[in-house]
Amino acid sequence: MAKGGARCGAGRPGYRVKAEQLQRVDIRVWRKRGLLWVGGTNTWSWWRGDEPSGSIRFTVNETSIRLVYIANGKDASQTVWTTTTSCGYGGVRRWFGCPVCSRRCEVLFMRSGRFACRSCQRVSYSSQSGSEHDRLNTRYHRLNAMVEAGKPKWQRWATFNRLEDRLERADYLATKSLMLFVQRLTGKIFTGLA
Ligand SMILES: [Zn+2]
Numbered sequence: 001m002a003k004g005g006a007r008c009g010a011g012r013p014g015y016r017v018k019a020e021q022l023q024r025v026d027i028r029v030w031r032k033r034g035l036l037w038v039g040g041t042n043t044w045s046w047w048r049g050d051e052p053s054g055s056i057r058f059t060v061n062e063t064s065i066r067l068v069y070i071a072n073g074k075d076a077s078q079t080v081w082t083t084t085t086s087c088g089y090g091g092v093r094r095w096f097g098c099p100v101c102s103r104r105c106e107v108l109f110m111r112s113g114r115f116a117c118r119s120c121q122r123v124s125y126s127s128q129s130g131s132e133h134d135r136l137n138t139r140y141h142r143l144n145a146m147v148e149a150g151k152p153k154w155q156r157w158a159t160f161n162r163l164e165d166r167l168e169r170a171d172y173l174a175t176k177s178l179m180l181f182v183q184r185l186t187g188k189i190f191t192g193l194a
Pocket residue numbers: 098099100101102103116117118119120121
C-alpha cells in the first residue's frame with residue numbers, strides 16, 4: 001500500500017467533524033503543564049464552558065502513554081506509542097504516534113471509541129483557509145525578525161528563549177497551514193504532515 005494509503009484505511013469515519021466537537025488529548029499541553037514525567041499517572045478533564053464533559057486518566061511510560069478511558073460505557077483504553085525529537089533549541093519534544101497511521105502528531109481525537117490523529121478521524125478545522133495561512137505567515141516573519149535581531153541587553157535569556165520556542169512553533173504552523181491550503185487546492189495529499 002502506498003504511504004498515503006492509511007488515509008483510506010478500514011474504519012476511517014465517513015464524514016468530517018469539526019475539532020470542537022470531539023474530545024482530544026494534546027501532548028503539547030501536557031508537556032507545558034509538566035505532566036509527562038515517566039511513571040506518573042494523571043487525570044485530565046475536559047470542559048464545555050463551565051461544565052465538566054468527561055475526563056481521562058493517563059500513565060506516562062518511557063516509550064508510550066497509556067490512555068485509560070471509557071467511551072459510551074465501553075473500555076476504550078489504549079496504549080499509544082510515543083517518539084521524541086530534539087527541539088533545536090535544547091531539550092526534547094515528545095509526540096504521539098497515531099495508533100492508526102503511525103504518523104507523529106501532538107493531538108489525538110476521540111471518535112468512534114478510539115483515539116487517533118486528525119487525519120484518521122476526519123477532523124476539519126475551520127482555519128483551513130488562505131487567510132489563515134496569511135495570518136500565520138505574518139506572525140512567523142514578525143517573530144523571525146525579532147529573533148534575528150538578537151537578544152536586547154535588557155532582556156532576560158528566559159524571555160528570549162521563549163521567543164525562540166514561539167518562532168519554532170510559528171514556523172511549524174505556517175508551514176502546515178500552507179501545505180493544507182495547497183492540499184485543498186490541488187487534492188494532492190502530503191505525507192508526513194502531522
Ligand atoms: Zn493517524
